Amino acid sequence: MLCIGLVGCSKKDNPVPEFQETNLAPLSIEFDNIVGARTFTLNNTGSPYKNAAGEEFTISFLQYFISNIKVETAAGKSYTVNPDSSYFLIKGADKDSRFAKVRVPEGDYAKLTFTLGVDSLRSTMPIDKRTGVLDPAAGADHENGGMYWGWNSGYIFFKYEGNSKVISDDANGDPTGKKQFKYHIGFFGGYSVPTINNIKVITMDLNAAGIAKVRKDRQSNVHLFVDLMKVFNGKTPFSIAAHPNVMFNDFSSTVAGNYVEMFKHDHTEN
Amino acid sequence: MTKKHWMVLLVFGLFVLACKKDHPIKEEIEKFLGFQKPSNFPEPVYNFANNPLTKEGFELGRALFYEPRLSRNNTISCGSCHIQSSAFTQHGHDVSHGIDDRLGTRNSPAIMNLAWSKAFMWGGGVYDLDLQPITPITTHEEMDENLENVLKKISVLPKYRALFKQAFGTEELSTARFMKALSQFMLMCVSSHSKYDQVMRKEGAVFTAEEQEGYVLFQEKCASCHSEPLFTDGSFRNNGLGVSAVNDQGLYAVTLIETDRYKFKVPSLRNLKYTAPYTHDGRFLTLDGMLEHYNSEVKDTPNLDPLLRKNGRLGIELSGTDKQKLAAFLGTLNDEAFINDKRFSEQ
Numbered sequence: 069m070l071c072i073g074l075v076g077c078s079k080k081d082n083p084v085p086e087f088q089e090t091n092l093a094p095l096s097i098e099f100d101n102i103v104g105a106r107t108f109t110l111n112n113t114g115s116p117y118k119n120a121a122g123e124e125f126t127i128s129f130l131q132y133f134i135s136n137i138k139v140e141t142a143a144g145k146s147y148t149v150n151p152d153s154s155y156f157l158i159k160g161a162d163k164d165s166r167f168a169k170v171r172v173p174e175g176d177y178a179k180l181t182f183t184l185g186v187d188s189l190r191s192t193m194p195i196d197k198r199t200g201v202l203d204p205a206a207g208a209d210h211e212n213g214g215m216y217w218g219w220n221s222g223y224i225f226f227k228y229e230g231n232s233k234v235i236s237d238d239a240n241g242d243p244t245g246k247k248q249f250k251y252h253i254g255f256f257g258g259y260s261v262p263t264i265n266n267i268k269v270i271t272m273d274l275n276a277a278g279i280a281k282v283r284k285d286r287q288s289n290v291h292l293f294v295d296l297m298k299v300f301n302g303k304t305p306f307s308i309a310a311h312p313n314v315m316f317n318d319f320s321s322t323v324a325g326n327y328v329e330m331f332k333h334d335h336t337e338n
Numbered sequence: 339m340t341k342k343h344w345m346v347l348l349v350f351g352l353f354v355l356a357c358k359k360d361h362p363i364k365e366e367i368e369k370f371l372g373f374q375k376p377s378n379f380p381e382p383v384y385n386f387a388n389n390p391l392t393k394e395g396f397e398l399g400r401a402l403f404y405e406p407r408l409s410r411n412n413t414i415s416c417g418s419c420h421i422q423s424s425a426f427t428q429h430g431h432d433v434s435h436g437i438d439d440r441l442g443t444r445n446s447p448a449i450m451n452l453a454w455s456k457a458f459m460w461g462g463g464v465y466d467l468d469l470q471p472i473t474p475i476t477t478h479e480e481m482d483e484n485l486e487n488v489l490k491k492i493s494v495l496p497k498y499r500a501l502f503k504q505a506f507g508t509e510e511l512s513t514a515r516f517m518k519a520l521s522q523f524m525l526m527c528v529s530s531h532s533k534y535d536q537v538m539r540k541e542g543a544v545f546t547a548e549e550q551e552g553y554v555l556f557q558e559k560c561a562s563c564h565s566e567p568l569f570t571d572g573s574f575r576n577n578g579l580g581v582s583a584v585n586d587q588g589l590y591a592v593t594l595i596e597t598d599r600y601k602f603k604v605p606s607l608r609n610l611k612y613t614a615p616y617t618h619d620g621r622f623l624t625l626d627g628m629l630e631h632y633n634s635e636v637k638d639t640p641n642l643d644p645l646l647r648k649n650g651r652l653g654i655e656l657s658g659t660d661k662q663k664l665a666a667f668l669g670t671l672n673d674e675a676f677i678n679d680k681r682f683s684e685q
Contacts, residue, residue, distance in 0.1 A: 194388050195468040195514040204472055205485035205513045214484065218472035220463040220592040259465040260456075263593045318594060 085174040085283070087145045092171040093284040097180065097292060099134065099158045099166050100334070103127070104297035110160060113231075119300040121307040125232035125249070127296065130160030131213060132226040133186050133201070136269075139172050139280070140179035147172050151190065157201040157215065158294075167289075177280040178273065180290055184328065185225030185267045191256040217254060220316070225266060226253040226327055228299060234309040241312050249308050251299065252315040253323050266324040270331055278336035289337040294330045302326025370396065373453065376530035378538045378567050382453035384467055384525060389518045391525065394504040399523025401501060402516065404684040407491045408471075409437050409481035416474065416520075417684060419446045423677050425609035426450060426527065432620030436480035443479075443584050445620035448613050450529040450676065451606065456572050460602050460618040463592035467524065468517045489516060527682055529608050533670040538567065545670065552667025559654050560607075560664070562645055569607040569671065575643040576600040578636030578652065582619060599640050611672040625668065629661045 085091065101108035103117045108127070116124040134156045140146040148154075149170045156168040168182070190202065198204060202223070207213035215224045228251040235241040235249060242248045257265035272292070274280060280288045300306060304322050314323050370393035375382060389395075402408070403416045419434045420426040426449035428434045434446045444460050458464040464473060474480040475488060489511055492498045499509040506515050536543035545553060556564075565571040574589045581600070589598040602618045610616070615623045622628040636646050636653035646653055656664070676682075 192465075194385070194466070195517045196388070198513070203513050204469070205489055207486070212484075214486075216472070218464075218469070218476045219459070221465060221469050258593065261593060261595065263595065316591075316594070 084176050084281075087141060087143075087175050088173055089147065091173050093174045093282045094287050095139070095170055095172050095177075095280060095282045096287060096289045097134075097137065097168045097170075097182070098289055099168065099292055099294050101130065101158075101160060101166070101294045101296060104295065104301075108160065108296065116232075117297065119297060119308065120305050121300065121309075123232055123234045123300075123308045125230050125308060127160065127228070127230040128248070129213075129227065129229040130296065131215060132158050132184060132228075133215065133223060134158055134168050134182050134184060135186055135190070136181075136183040137168060137170050138181040139175075139177040139282075140181070141175050142178040142275075142279070145175070146179075152197075155186065155190070155201055157206075159213070172282055174283055177282065178275050179271065180274055180280070180333075181269065181271045183267060183269050185254075186223040186256065187267060188256040188265075191222050192259055221259070222254050222256055224252045224254045226251065226324070228253075228296065232308045232312075234307070235312045236309070241309075249312040250315065251313075251323055253320045253327070254316075255320060264318065264321055266320055268324060268328040270328060272331065272333050274333055274336060277333045278338070280336050281338040286338065291334050291337060293332045293334045295332065296330065298330045299323060299327050302329045373525055374528070376528065376535065376539075376567075378535060379451075379530060380454065380567075383456055384453040384521075386453075386525075389468070389521055391522050392505065394501070395506075395519050395522040396526055398498075398501040398505040399519040399521065400682070400685065401498070402492075402520050403523050405492070408475055408483060408488050410483040411437065412491075413437060414481050416471070419474075419480070420449050422679075422682050423612065425529070425612040425673075425677055427613045429612060429614065432615050434480070436474075436477070437482045440479040440482075442477070443586055444618050445615065447603075447605065448609060449524055450527050450608065451568055452527070453525045454568050454572075457574070457603060461586070461588040461591055462574060462603065467521045468514075471517060471520050485513060485516075489513065492516075523682075527676075529673040529676040531675040532608065532673040535567070535673075537670070546666070548663055548666040549670050550667075552663035552665070553670075555660055555664055556667050559656070559660075563604045563643075564607050570604045572604065574598065574601040574603055576639060576641045577602070577617075577632075578639065578642050578646050579617060579619075579621070579631070580635075580637045581639055582621070584619070586619065588618070597641055601641060607668055608671045609673055609676065610668055612677055625665055626661065629656055629664060632656060633661070 106117065111126050111128055113126050116126050118124050135154055137154050138146060138148045149172065154170065157165065159165040204216040207215060215227060217224060230249055231247050232249055233247060235247040237243065237245050253266055255264040255266045257263060274290065280290050282288045304325055311319055314320055373386065373391045406412045406415045408415060414437050419428045421428060428446040433442050433444055435441050447460060452467055458470045464470045472485060475483050475485060493511045502511050502515060503509045505519060533543050537545055563571055563575060587599050589601040610625055616628045622631060632654045633656040634653060638652060
């Protein structure tokens with residue numbers, strides 16, 4: 069009886085607010101990188117990861133763009149975050165970057181949609197619209213985290229590098245002998261003629277692991293696990309030895325087809 | 339009116355003209371007229387509404403164009419490989435040499451009439467002039483620098499802080515402002531004072547008989563790709579060059595579309611006198627060599643342009659006299675005023 073009473077009380081105190089587009093409150097989406105059954109650690113050469121092909125590897129660099137966040141209530145009311153504040157660069161080397169913080173109307177959300185990459189509209193916008201993480205000058209050069217391709221105007225959506233002993237020292241592997249793999253995946257579909265499109269839109273049902281109750285007086289956090297192992301072990305598994313470098317070629321679509329499976333809703337902190 | 343009256347009027351008229359000549363014309367030269375579309379040119383494609391040209395913006399762009407700090411070790415400026423006296427190309431070099439004398443794989447393209455350009459680079463990949471300078475700045479064989487560092491190096495110099503303030507109202511130095519200023523300079527580099535232009539605009543010049551015959555030949559044999567008045571249709575085509583050891587695949591490298599293999603941007607034929615050597619890898623040292631390619635050296639490589647395969651023959655038939663006449667006409671496309679225009683020179 070006491071229990072029921074308490075539940076009844078809390079419900080009364082905290083009803084679901086009416087959905088109003090202007091009544092904004094904070095919501096964060098946490099991109100918590102993991103590798104299979106293990107935590108994400110850079111350069112853990114003492115205990116490397118192992119993919120389905122049995123190849124041991126370590127990760128030296130990870131960055132990806134998350135953009136165009138949209139939420140939807142169980143009743144089907146949806147809200148799309150203003151595109152000018154909906155681009156986030158998640159950096160493996162910077163724990164603080166794992167949260168995509170947005171503002172959405174107060175409400176209970178059962179569905180979350182976001183893009184892995186930078187949509188084609190933004191990829192072709194004038195230079196003035198390319199600020200913050202989209203500034204072509206951001207992150208300096210490609211060794212230091214730059215995510216912009218100058219020679220083929222566009223952004224690298226997903227940049228994942230590491231090392232594996234299985235990589236050969238010849239031109240098909242890493243001729244520098246560092247046994248590095250590099251996956252730089254971009255391609256938004258082309259300016260004028262259609263080219264490869266690796267933009268991935270991901271929609272997650274939050275019902276099973278917990279809906280997001282967004283209120284002004286608290287920080288609702290949708291906690292996602294992002295499993296980097298899926299890059300190798302996704303729907304089209306591949307071996308690092310066979311594809312140590314994937315940047316600007318057709319195989320990039322296979323890698324993108326795999327990484328779209330990385331996201332799993334673990335829980336929501338309301 | 340008597341004869342005397344006419345004389346007075348004439349003398350008076352001359353006097354007025356003489357008076358006018360000195361001051362107002364001098365002022366005219368100094369006055370910044372902004373971007374002016376030549377009357378025989380089509381509407382430009384660049385979005386000027388997003389980057390209105392101003393004297394201050396242009397001057398900042400010019401300073402940046404000639405600024406060696408855009409390169410890693412502060413030795414190479416845009417003007418190093420885009421030399422005004424060569425119509426902003428690097429005359430005499432098949433492929434350009436950049437920082438530490440590293441060699442690229444392509445010939446410096448001319449910087450002229452870019453306001454009408456829909457795509458940049460020999461092999462495409464860049465479709466907005468405001469994003470183009472990132473490529474040479476970051477390319478290993480060119481300036482080998484990164485944009486963030488360039489902005490850092492420039493922002494500490496009082497000269498640039500002042501120039502940015504004049505151009506954009508505040509000293510703030512952003513990627514967008516940096517790119518827009520460079521665009522302003524490049525957009526102003528309009529070449530439209532060749533003999534051809536003067537003939538077309540009926541400014542008093544006339545073609546010689548040989549030039550006129552060359553013009554007729556040009557219209558018949560060349561104009562479908564090198565269309566007037568820009569002398570390029572801006573498209574990408576395979577003009578039958580034999581595949582070199584570098585195996586540069588042109589447009590294919592940025593689209594990965596099979597039918598784009600070996601296609602390169604059709605270059606303008608303006609200012610050929612100053613821009614040799616020709617083609618994306620500068621393999622033809624002379625105009626005669628280039629014309630002979632079309633006459634007898636076209637190779638049947640994948641995606642060869644259909645215009646170069648007619649009546650069971652590869653290429654475009656050109657006799658010795660044809661070539662001579664074409665060369666005479668193409669000579670009318672040289673714009674001496676453009677390569678000597680002080681506004682475009684390092685100040």
